[in-house]
Amino acid sequence: MMPFAIIVAMDQDRGIGREARLPWHLKGDLRHFYETTKTTRDRDKRNVVIMGRRTWDSIPAPFRPLPDRINVVITANKSLEFPKGVFCASRLADALALTQKQILEGMVESVYVIGGAQIYQQAIQHPQCRKIYLTQILNSFDCDTFFPVFTDRFQQESVSPKRVEGNLAYFFAEYVR
Ligand SMILES: NC(=O)c1ccc[n+]([C@@H]2O[C@H](COP(=O)([O-])OP(=O)(O)OC[C@H]3O[C@@H](n4cnc5c(N)ncnc54)[C@H](OP(=O)(O)O)[C@@H]3O)[C@@H](O)[C@H]2O)c1
Numbered sequence: 001m002m003p004f005a006i007i008v009a010m011d012q013d014r015g016i017g018r019e020a021r022l023p024w025h026l027k028g029d030l031r032h033f034y035e036t037t038k039t040t041r042d043r044d045k046r047n048v049v050i051m052g053r054r055t056w057d058s059i060p061a062p063f064r065p066l067p068d069r070i071n072v073v074i075t076a077n078k079s080l081e082f083p084k085g086v087f088c089a090s091r092l093a094d095a096l097a098l099t100q101k102q103i104l105e106g107m108v109e110s111v112y113v114i115g116g117a118q119i120y121q122q123a124i125q126h127p128q129c130r131k132i133y134l135t136q137i138l139n140s141f142d143c144d145t146f147f148p149v150f151t152d153r154f155q156q157e158s159v160s161p162k163r164v165e166g167n168l169a170y171f172f173a174e175y176v177r
Pocket of ligand 1: 007008009010015016017018019020021022051052053054055056058074075076077090091092114115116117118119120145
């Protein structure tokens with residue numbers, strides 16, 4: 001099975017969401033998310049983004065599916081309908097397996113798990129989860145949804161200089177298993 005990465009933005013308390021949405025708006029982080037998940041070395045290939053159904057729902061309709069990436073939504077609900085080109089899977093393992101099935105064979109460069117908490121929790125335990133692209137926000141947002149503890153399994157590989165946007169400070173870090 002192909003290795004995959006997690007990409008996540010979290011606050012000081014490992015918070016990632018509140019009331020089914022992102023509690024912050026950080027242009028620099030949205031750009032970083034777009035560039036990381038979209039960029040491929042091979043122009044003929046695309047990256048896959050795997051997300052939970054609630055994260056799919058949290059993306060405003062005009063912005064989904066996330067363009068230029070193969071979108072996979074995990075749901076147990078077989079009767080949900082998704083726009084053309086969007087794949088759905090009933091488990092993380094099936095979503096990961098899909099990236100190697102004939103329908104996508106040779107088309108996929110990298111696979112990113114993009115949330116939310118339920119999917120991160122499952123992803124972080126998976127042996128093929130090799131990397132975490134973390135945006136660490138240095139503020140607190142009273143979140144109701146959290147990223148799991150990960151520093152016992154992953155170690156920091158790189159860290160960017162601190163950035164400031166409005167009254168928020170953050171940096172990018174990469175962790176490897
Ligand atoms: N800060 C960040 O980087 C970031 C990134 C992404 C999301 N978020 C935030 O995270 C929150 C959403 O996270 P969440 O944990 O509530 O939801 P989620 O992980 O996005 O989605 C949960 C849904 O996924 C499906 N699912 C999960 N595990 C499954 C399994 N084993 N088998 C089948 N289906 C499964 C279920 O869908 P069904 O109910 O349809 O069966 C479940 O309700 C929002 O606040 C969002 O804004 C933050």
